Amino acid sequence: MQLDEAVAVARNSRWLAQHDRRTQDLICSRMRLVNLPKGRTLFDIEDRARDVYCLVSGCAVITIPHPVQGVINGHVMFAGRWFGEPAALGKRPRMMTVFARRPTEFLALTQTSVAELLLAEPALNWVFFNLMAWNVEEYLLHAVDLLIVDPRLRLCSRLLTFGGRLLHYVPPEPVSIPLTQEELAAASNMSRSTVYHLLGELVEQGICELGYREVRILDMKRLAAIVDAAPAV
Numbered sequence: 001m002q003l004d005e006a007v008a009v010a011r012n013s014r015w016l017a018q019h020d021r022r023t024q025d026l027i028c029s030r031m032r033l034v035n036l037p038k039g040r041t042l043f044d045i046e047d048r049a050r051d052v053y054c055l056v057s058g059c060a061v062i063t064i065p066h067p068v069q070g071v072i073n074g075h076v077m078f079a080g081r082w083f084g085e086p087a088a089l090g091k092r093p094r095m096m097t098v099f100a101r102r103p104t105e106f107l108a109l110t111q112t113s114v115a116e117l118l119l120a121e122p123a124l125n126w127v128f129f130n131l132m133a134w135n136v137e138e139y140l141l142h143a144v145d146l147l148i149v150d151p152r153l154r155l156c157s158r159l160l161t162f163g164g165r166l167l168h169y170v171p172p173e174p175v176s177i178p179l180t181q182e183e184l185a186a187a188s189n190m191s192r193s194t195v196y197h198l199l200g201e202l203v204e205q206g207i208c209e210l211g212y213r214e215v216r217i218l219d220m221k222r223l224a225a226i227v228d229a230a231p232a233v
Contacts, residue, residue, distance in 0.1 A: 001033070001056060001057055001105050003032075003033050005056075006031075006033050006056040006057075006105060006107050007028045007031070007107065009054070009056040009057070009079055009080060009107075010024075010027075010028055010031070010054045010056060010080075010107050011024050011028065012080070013054060013080035013081070013082065014080060014134075014169070015082050015130070015131050015134050016028075016054075016082070019127060023124070023127055026117060026121060026124065027109065027117070027124075027127075028107070030109055030110070030113040030117070031054070031107040031108060031109045032107070032108050033056075033105060033106070033107060033108075034053075034105065034106045034107070034108050035103075035104075035105050036058075036060075036099075036100040036103070036104045036105070036106065037100065037103055038100055038101070038102055038103050038104075039099065039100065039101075040099060040100050041097060041098070041099040041100075042060065042098040042099060042100070042106070043084075043094050043097065043098055044094065044097045045064075045065070045093075045094055045095060045096055045097050046093045046094060047093060047094045048093060048094075049084065049087035049088040049090075049091065049092065049093065049094055049111060050088070050110060050111050051084060051088060051108040051109060051110050051111065052082065052083075052084045052085045052088045052089075052108070052109045052111075052114060052128075053082065053083055053084045053106045053107065053108050053109075054080070054081070054082045054106060054107040054109075055077050055078065055079055055080070055081045055082075055083070055104065055105075055106050056079055056080075056105050056106060056107055057079055057104065057105045058079075058100060058101075058102045058103050058104030058105060059076065059077065059078055059100070059101045059102045059104060059176075059178055060076075060077045060098050060099065060100050060101060060104050060106075061073050061075070061076055061077070061098070061099055061101045061178070061179075062074050062075040062076075062077065062083075062096050062097070062098055063096065063097045063098075063099070064095075064096050064097075066186075071097075072183075072186045072187050073179055073183050073186070073187045074096070074142065074187060075138075075139075075142060075161075075162070076101070076162045076163075076177055076178065076179065077098075078164060078175075081164075082131055082134075082135070083098070083135065084098075085128060085131050085132055085135070086132060086135075088111045088114060089114065089128060089132075091111070101178045102178065114128070134166075137166055137167060138161070138166065141161045141165070141166070141167070142161055144157075145157045145158050145161055145188070146188070146189055151190060151194050151198060152198055152201075152226075153226065153227055154188060154190065155184075155188055155190065155194075155195060155198045155199070156202075156223050156226045156227050157227045158184070158187065158188045159177065159184075159208070159215065159217060159223060160220070160223055160224055160227060162177045162179070162184075162187075163175040163177060163217050163220060165220070165224065170220050170221060170224050171220060172220070173217055173218055173219060173220045173221075174216050174217060174218050175216070175217045175220065176211070176214050176215075176216045176217075177214060177215045177216070177217065178213060178214045179213075179214065179215065180213050180214075181195050181196055181199065181210075181215075184215065199215065202223075205222070206218060206219065207219045207222050207223050208223075
């Protein structure tokens with residue numbers, strides 16, 4: 001991917017696209033393209049924050065420490081996803097690890113560039129605060145998923161969240177989630193046998209299909225309907 005193609009992805013991302021062209025120009029003009037081979041780590045937990053990132057191609061996975069299960073896959077990110085801003089803006093260590101599940105490309109905005117932009121354009125403080133708010137919504141959805149008691153509803157909700165849904169947004173299908181059944185079970189705090197059985201039901205219904213080390217969602221709307229139809233607790 002060329003730099004101009006990567007910038008086009010960043011401009012069309014759900015977060016940056018809501019801002020005016022000048023804001024987009026200010027942010028994108030300072031970004032550099034980073035290529036990450038499959039399996040390579042972008043940064044580890046406790047690393048010093050240096051950049052804010054926009055994923056422009058491929059797929060990356062966030063891993064987080066779990067008090068019982070050790071390290072688990074906590075989130076899957078696809079093109080158009082911005083991340084890394086809390087540590088970079090707060091000048092504190094990373095709170096998670098990010099690695100490339102497939103060959104992946106990012107646009108990176110250095111911590112120094114962010115500081116210079118905020119000094120020159122104070123209005124950008126709100127822009128980056130807005131980014132943090134968007135991402136907090138996503139992280140809260142992950143936490144809410146794990147509060148769901150019914151195994152079928154929990155798995156469906158986890159698949160939706162991994163697939164990129166937000167409170168008022170359901171991504172277009174198909175969506176490929178590059179997690180094995182074992183990884184999906186760990187990230188859902190469920191047994192592998194339960195996840196295997198429930199995925200089988202979703203496959204029979206034509207909602208999902210299984211690939212090599214991945215789950216493909218074929219019908220996001222039907223998956224969302226299962227979760228939305230659940231009675232409030």
